[in-house]
Every structure is written in C-alpha cells, then in structure tokens.
Amino acid sequence: MKGNEALAEAAIRAGADAYFGYPITPQSEVIEYLMRENPADRTGMQVLQAESEVAAINMVYGAAGCGKRVITSSSSPGISLKMEGISYIAGAELPCVVVNVVRAGPGLGTIQPSQSDYFQAVKGGGHGDYKLIVLAPATVQESVDYVKLAFELAFKYRNPVMILSDGIIGQMMEKVELFEQMPRDTTEYEWATVGKKPGKPSAIVTSLQLQSEEQEKVNLRLQAKYREMEKNEVLFETHQCDDAEYLFVAFGSCARITRKAMEMAREKGIKVGLIRPQTLYPFPYDEISRLASQMKGVLTVEMNAGQMVEDVRLAVNGKTPVKFYGRFGGMIPSPEEILEALEQKIVGG
Amino acid sequence: MAENNLVHPDNLVYEKTSVMTDRVLHYCPGCGHGTAHRLLAEVIDELGIQGETIGVAPVGCSVLAYYYFDVDMQEAAHGRAPAVATGIKRVFPEKFVFTYQGDGDLAAIGTAETIHACNRGENILVVFINNGIYGMTGGQMAPTTLPGMKSSTSPRGRDVATMGNPLKITELVAELPGTYFVTRQSVHAPANARKAKRALKKAMEYQKLNKGTCFVEIVSNCPSGWKMTPAQSNKWMEENMFPYYPLGDIKVPENQ
Numbered sequence: 033m034k035g036n037e038a039l040a041e042a043a044i045r046a047g048a049d050a051y052f053g054y055p056i057t058p059q060s061e062v063i064e065y066l067m068r069e070n071p072a073d074r075t076g077m078q079v080l081q082a083e084s085e086v087a088a089i090n091m092v093y094g095a096a097g098c099g100k101r102v103i104t105s106s107s108s109p110g111i112s113l114k115m116e117g118i119s120y121i122a123g124a125e126l127p128c129v130v131v132n133v134v135r136a137g138p139g140l141g142t143i144q145p146s147q148s149d150y151f152q153a154v155k156g157g158g159h160g161d162y163k164l165i166v167l168a169p170a171t172v173q174e175s176v177d178y179v180k181l182a183f184e185l186a187f188k189y190r191n192p193v194m195i196l197s198d199g200i201i202g203q204m205m206e207k208v209e210l211f212e213q214m215p216r217d218t219t220e221y222e223w224a225t226v227g228k229k230p231g232k233p234s235a236i237v238t239s240l241q242l243q244s245e246e247q248e249k250v251n252l253r254l255q256a257k258y259r260e261m262e263k264n265e266v267l268f269e270t271h272q273c274d275d276a277e278y279l280f281v282a283f284g285s286c287a288r289i290t291r292k293a294m295e296m297a298r299e300k301g302i303k304v305g306l307i308r309p310q311t312l313y314p315f316p317y318d319e320i321s322r323l324a325s326q327m328k329g330v331l332t333v334e335m336n337a338g339q340m341v342e343d344v345r346l347a348v349n350g351k352t353p354v355k356f357y358g359r360f361g362g363m364i365p366s367p368e369e370i371l372e373a374l375e376q377k378i379v380g381g
Numbered sequence: 382m383a384e385n386n387l388v389h390p391d392n393l394v395y396e397k398t399s400v401m402t403d404r405v406l407h408y409c410p411g412c413g414h415g416t417a418h419r420l421l422a423e424v425i426d427e428l429g430i431q432g433e434t435i436g437v438a439p440v441g442c443s444v445l446a447y448y449y450f451d452v453d454m455q456e457a458a459h460g461r462a463p464a465v466a467t468g469i470k471r472v473f474p475e476k477f478v479f480t481y482q483g484d485g486d487l488a489a490i491g492t493a494e495t496i497h498a499c500n501r502g503e504n505i506l507v508v509f510i511n512n513g514i515y516g517m518t519g520g521q522m523a524p525t526t527l528p529g530m531k532s533s534t535s536p537r538g539r540d541v542a543t544m545g546n547p548l549k550i551t552e553l554v555a556e557l558p559g560t561y562f563v564t565r566q567s568v569h570a571p572a573n574a575r576k577a578k579r580a581l582k583k584a585m586e587y588q589k590l591n592k593g594t595c596f597v598e599i600v601s602n603c604p605s606g607w608k609m610t611p612a613q614s615n616k617w618m619e620e621n622m623f624p625y626y627p628l629g630d631i632k633v634p635e636n637q
Contacts, residue, residue, distance in 0.1 A: 049472050050468070050471055050472055052468065078471045078472060080467070080471060082464070082467075082497075083493055083494070083497035084493060086461070086464075086493075086494075087461070087464040087467075087493065087494050087497065088464075090457065090458060090461035090464035090465050090468065090494070091464050091465070091467050091468035091471070092468060093455070093457070093458075093461075093464075093465050093468060094437070094455060094457075094464065094465035094466060094467065094468025094469040095468035095469065095471060095472045096468075097455045097465070097468075097469070098435070098468075098469055098472050098473055100472045102468070102472075116458055117458060117461070120458050124455075124456075225435045225453035225454065225455055225469065226435075226453065226473070227432045227433050227434070227435065227453055227476060228431055228432050228434075228451065228452050228453050229432065230432065234447070234450075234451055234452055234453050234454065235453040235454075236447045236453075236454055236455075236456070237454070237455040237456065238438075238447065238455070238456035239456070240444060240445075240456055
C-alpha cells in the first residue's frame, strides 16, 4: 500500500472517532482515502474536510475535548498553521494524533521530502513550555503501527502525539501487514465534555490560568508528565553496534539509506554501526551516550541542515567527535555520499 | 436579616436559574453580558438540557463564560469557537452545542471559521455579542466599530477610508444556505430581553431539527470601552448602534 493510504486505513482500524484535515501535498491521499473509504459506514468514524488547517486542528481540539480519538494530518506549511492549536491542545491536556508528512521549506518550499521540521516537532513549534511525543516511522509498516501506538500514548498521557513522517514514506508503496479492526472507545472520561452529570461539577476544557501561581502549577504538572514520558517511552533500533568503532545516527527514511551506507562501509572493513531513534521526543540520549563511549566518532545523517545533530551532541557530550552530513531542499542523500562523508569526516578526519 | 424575611416561598416569583453558577460575574457594571448569560442559562434550564449541552467560550470578555454557565464547556483559541463547536457536534450530534463570542472573536480573527461553520450548516447555536469594541484588551477598534466611533486604536474616530467599514456579518451569514435562523436582538430593556430570550430558545430548540446553524446576534453596550455611564451607553446604543445594526429577525425558517 501507499504510505499515506496505509496510514489512513490504520486510523480507521485503530478505532478513531474522527479525522479533520485540509489537502496539502504530499499527504492529500490521507483524506482522499478516508473520503473514498467512508469509514462512517464501517465504524462510525467521522471525516471532514475543513476550510483550513487552522480550523482542522481546532475541530480536533473540540472532538478531543469530548474524549474521542481524533487524528489530523498535514505537511510542513500546514503544520505551521496548526501550531497554535497544537499548543492549546497540549495546554488543555487533550489526547490527539497529528501526522506531519514533511516537505522541504522554509516558506512554501518544495513538495519533495525533507526532515527539516525536526526542531518544530521536537523543540516546540507552538508557544509555551510543552512537548509532543514524536514518533518517526522509517517504513510504511511503521506508519501503520505508529498510528495505533500514537493513540495509546496520547491517551496514556493526555498529550498530543506527532507522527513525523516525510514525503518518501508518505508516497512510496510497500508491503504492509494491517492490524485487525479495533472497536471505538466509548468511555466517558471525567475530564471530557460529554454533558454535565447531576451532582457533579461541570467539565471544563481550557488552557487559561489567570494567576501566575496557578499557571506555574500547570507547568510543573506538565513537566512531571514529560519526565515520565522520558523515563518510559524512549524507542530506538540499533544495527551492528556491538563491535562498531564508528556510529551513524539517523531517523526515518534517511536511516534506511544510512543503513545501506553502513553495509557498504562494512564491506570495505570500516566497523560502523547505526542507531535509529524511533521516538525523537523522548530522545534516546542515554543509549547514544553509552554507545559513544566505545566510538572513535559519530556521524549524524539528516535530510536537513543539521537539527537532530544538536541532540546527538548533547548526548555524546564531548566523549567523541560528532560530525554532520545532510542534504536538504528536497534532495535525498545517496548511500555512496554518506559513505564518502563517513570516510572523509570521521574515519580520515 | 431583612432580606431573609422577604424571601418566603409563597412570595417567590423569580429565582436565579441553577444553570448559572454562584460565581460573581467579572463583567463591568451595566454590561450586557450578564443579562445575555442569564437568558441563555434560563433557556437551557427551561428546555431541561443542562446535561446535554456543551458550550464553547471565546477569547474576549467572555473568555471565562465557563465560570458562570453550569454546563460542560470548552475554551477555544481566539476566533476558533465555531471550529471547536464543529468538532464537538460531529462526534456528539445528539448534544446541544453553542458558541458564545464577541465581535472581535467572531467577525475579525474568526471570520473564516464563522462563515464556513455557517456555510456547512453545522447544527449549532452561535451567540454573537456585538458591542463594537474590544472590551477585554482595553477598548480597541473592532470589526463592528461604527464609522467615526472613537476607540484606543481609532482615537480620531473610525475613518472608513483607511480602516475599512463595519462588518455586518449577521446579514452576511443570513445569505448562506447553511443558516436556518438568523436574528438580531438586544438585552438593554426588559421588553428586549424577553424577545432575545424567545429568540435564544427557538434557536436552541431548532438544533433538534438538524436544519442548520442558528445565529443570534445581541447588540450590546460597553460602558467601560465606550467611556460612558451604563445609562449613557444604552442611550448611545439606541441612537447609534441600532440604526446601523437594526434589531429583528433576518432569516426565519420558511414554514414559520
């Protein structure tokens, strides 16, 4: 299946109650698939094309505030528009899933794939001290599996979860194993606006605090929640790290190309391993720190001008040199280029 | 206490609806919000839908409306209440959903959300308080500020040549096929308040029909923003606001 369509089918099967979105390349197949599939007939899931990304994310806010499983998708410029709403959703502590099929920027940029929204996804993007859990799929299969995982995490922490995909994964076709249809969740959560119960206080969904003392309490509660996420939810994959003298760090589609470069390097006798963070927040600082102790150098490979490399440097903390290789503007690095960068910047450097 | 002596059950002809909480309203003395809140709360009470109603508060003076309405409520980002209400209504089509918004929220920053929710005919009630000024931020020009009217960002009066014209958004949404009932009311005098309540009640009841958006504008005063006493502001509203924003039904269901 095509990445975007598989993700849309996964949303239906994950028991989503609603999808609100607005077309933008390279992710329009998500809403096209949903409209064609008409999940209202299959599961009762509602699908609506909003007048803008701004409206779409606020529809997500409304439905998520009712305790429903809600998902939206967009691509980079559209995600920028959604950032106001994402900040409100994080502030009001509502669960939802936001998919960003990243294209190159800044501005209108190009519709070609990129990883240049790492900072926006991981470091904030919207205003205020908040965090999104960020899942980075590298395959169509992971795009599918992460929809289910994203809903679980969103409800576990009452926090927005972002699936940070890109134009490669969204557009390519791969074999995929779909999970079985899950039932829609009919739980009436006490924090959700489902209609006031007699004798109980009304439910209020808000991110407003007029007193600084109260706002600080909210921030402290959010920070405590983020520490829990950092403790419990870090996901990564390592390849051939046991005997490695050098380490690649790469995420998403770029990690697949880097893995090929790793295999080519191994054939030439260069002992290099790869770590692929699957959660970008929380980031696998501890594992990268541990691996760095045995490495002569680390090369971070990204399809941007160097974003995740800042977190890699924080993790390595000077134990060994950290270099960066990236292509951007919609250009995709080849395994040969990455191998050459390893040889020049790290092995020979 | 003299007060307690007065309240004998057999003397009781009126009491505060339980759909309003006991919190003291933060609105300025003489402001129309308090009356508008009470009327809407009474309508919810009389229809017996307190447990089935979900409200959406805006950004503006009524940002804390959820302190006063004893129903489940969500606080929306500035201008986005109709989108938030759409999200609620789409997952809970059987609930009664309303937004309560001021002129800056509904007719400036949220114009797109307002027009498109009405154009889709979302089965929600939009309550629009139009006082021609930004109250909460301290009296700046609103989309509905009258020509020549002074505000802190139109200190020499609104010059329509450079600042644009007041937006009659209620007439505009009445043109859309998605709206079912569109009316403009006021709450500054008892007779007007009674009419406004009837309009709110009809609008809320129409949600059951699933025929489209109901839109109730309430032209109101802002003594603080207009820098007038409450009595002066009501008189100024009658003489200046009503000619520009005439009261009455703008769109009524065809069979009515």
